[in-house]
Amino acid sequence: MGGFLFYLCPMQDNNTQIFGIRAIIEAINSGSTIDKVFIQKGLRGDLFNELDQLLRTNAISTSFVPPEKLNRLTKKNHQGVVALVSPIEFHDLDTLVISVIESGRIPKFLILDQLSDVRNFGAIIRTAECTGVDGIIIQKKGGAPVNADSVKTSAGAIFKMPICKVDHIKDAIYHLQSSGIQIIAATEKTENTLYDVDFTVPVAIVMGSEGKGVSSSILKIVDHHAKLPILGEIASLNVSVACGAFLYEIIRQRLA
Template identity: 70%
Template sequence: MQKPTQIYGIRAIIEAINAGEAIDKIFIQKGLKGDLSKELEGLIRKNGINASYVPPEKLYKLTKNNHQGVIANISPITFYELETLVEKVIENKEAPLFLLLDQLSDVRNFGAIIRTAECTGVDGIIIQKKGAAPVTADTIKTSAGAAFKVPIAKVDHIKDAVYYLQASGISVTVATEKTNDTIYDVSFKKPSAIVMGSEDKGVSPSVIKAADHTAKLPLLGEIESLNVSVACGVFLYEVVRQRMD
């Protein structure tokens, strides 16, 4: 059953955090004061939760309920710990395939990527806790329900996930235009992970530097880039093609 995607009220959100709910983002009214709000802010810092300070008008657009100056978006899915996900997959599959999304911010792109990932046999998706697109109702809808089928893990930093995957015997390839190698120069028959970047900035330089391989898609037209969900689909189906040969 899909969980509710929004809660409001300071005490309710404090209780949700303490109960371990998967909170994607908290919206806090600017200038909010009081002991409870201080307690909430402390929990946000302690748990590394993504939060924004917004004017009252923003909160009233999000809900007509008595929000007490705070609204939280709750993920409709349960997230995995990276170590648990990777260990489980490695135990059960000879050549696992992981997908890392570095600061992808558009929920519909996220949903489309999850849908393609499910269709191409991706064993797990890894996103960053802060700055990543949340799993919302729009994400679920765009994914055609695949968000309930593909395990998703959240990490503090994508680079740390890259190092952990490499230590687990998984080769990491970054999709970037800043390389001479194309997607067809990389072998994906071994245990692999692919890193896709944000819509505007691509993959961060530190992640590119940490990767085993970099690869780009050959673009024959005048437009310099593809939509990230389309590019991701091409990468994933190249993995499928190689593994079917």
């Protein structure tokens, strides 16, 4: 191994960590699916600079943390970095879209725009699998991690649902639109309800983050805006609940 540290440490519930700067560099270069890297604040040096460049080039999510956080993640000699390896393999968006279209199914995709709560993420994956969603699209940076918690809250559905990680959500939307798929943003910033939208055509639903909803730049490029009617005093629903309502409206229309 050339004298450097290389540790693979199984974690509870389908997670694996890699620690040691050189080990993580080698893992990235070998094509391992790294979900997130925790880096000790203030870390410096040529080897770290090499790792930092790789992380940026591959758009791998990172978080700068105090050493206490890393020590809680592992008791091993982590050298100031710990990486979490994804429990699943991600799908290529272009290949998945072609496969769905060639299958003869009416495409039904889900796009998650900066959704950050891992429990909501897992719940959405579970509902998506139950409603026959063809694939979920997430951004490489800024979204909820694919980790043990998302595996648990999805009740294992994460292993059955194709998930695509893309550099930019906007590029994924343009690609879907060019493939004949209409994009519908779930947003309160509209007068149209989901019952005004035709879901019998190929569609992709965009669900936004828990606090901000769908970002304004995304709202400008989608084909339709739709909201759930709210009859009570609370202004909004939990995003996973709202997502379920949209997905089952697709089923209702397509079974009618």
